[in-house]
Amino acid sequence: DTEVTQTPKHLVMGMTNKKSLKCEQHMGHRAMYWYKQKAKKPPELMFVYSYEKLSINESVPSRFSPECPNSSLLNLHLHALQPEDSALYLCASSQDRSSEDEQYFGPGTRLTVT
Amino acid sequence: GQSLEQPSEVTAVEGAIVQINCTYQTSGFYGLSWYQQHDGGAPTFLSYNALDGLEETGRFSSFLSRSDSYGYLLLQELQMKDSASYFCAVVNYGQNFVFGPGTRLSVLP
Numbered sequence: 001d002t003e004v005t006q007t008p009k010h011l012v013m014g015m016t017n018k019k020s021l022k023c024e025q026h027m028g029h030r031a032m033y034w035y036k037q038k039a040k041k042p043p044e045l046m047f048v049y050s051y052e053k054l055s056i057n058e059s060v061p062s063r064f065s066p067e068c069p070n071s072s073l074l075n076l077h078l079h080a081l082q083p084e085d086s087a088l089y090l091c092a093s094s095q096d097r098s099s100e101d102e103q104y105f106g107p108g109t110r111l112t113v114t
Numbered sequence: 115g116q117s118l119e120q121p122s123e124v125t126a127v128e129g130a131i132v133q134i135n136c137t138y139q140t141s142g143f144y145g146l147s148w149y150q151q152h153d154g155g156a157p158t159f160l161s162y163n164a165l166d167g168l169e170e171t172g173r174f175s176s177f178l179s180r181s182d183s184y185g186y187l188l189l190q191e192l193q194m195k196d197s198a199s200y201f202c203a204v205v206n207y208g209q210n211f212v213f214g215p216g217t218r219l220s221v222l223p
Contacts, residue, residue: 042201092157
């Protein structure tokens, strides 16, 4: 199974809402990533988890809060977002950080903040 | 810091060969990856070069010159389904995985 799944596929939320994005992989990968991608731009790294520990936080605003409950799951909790946070949020995994050249991406969650 | 450059757009016809270049500036360079992303889809890994030279995978090949801080992706026998965005990405020691700005490839019939 080489699949990374993400739910929901689409999410519309107001600026006062709290929501969560979910990501799951069953490839035994020990590194997982959150990216943000705006239209016609490359994915931008937000967070990296290595062996369920937060390894990198790219100075992302605190309204984004990641969580890695176990080696297969990755969540991104959203609170008090701004309209400019509307984007495609991609989850990815790799065997470990030393194999980050080859990442497997999920289909993404398209987020609209109103 | 890190910076990568790619052409923003490339157009070619079916059956042709196209080369997408990538130049990079970074410290602690380890290797260069290439990803394909169709509109509305997720990035998909294509290839990785850590050593100088050409790596061939079917119709796609990737080249790296560490001394020139340069790499390219070569697509042969272009097909309509190859129309997509192509990103190079740098793997660094102790730094983050960074994507280039992307090249949008349009394949015409």
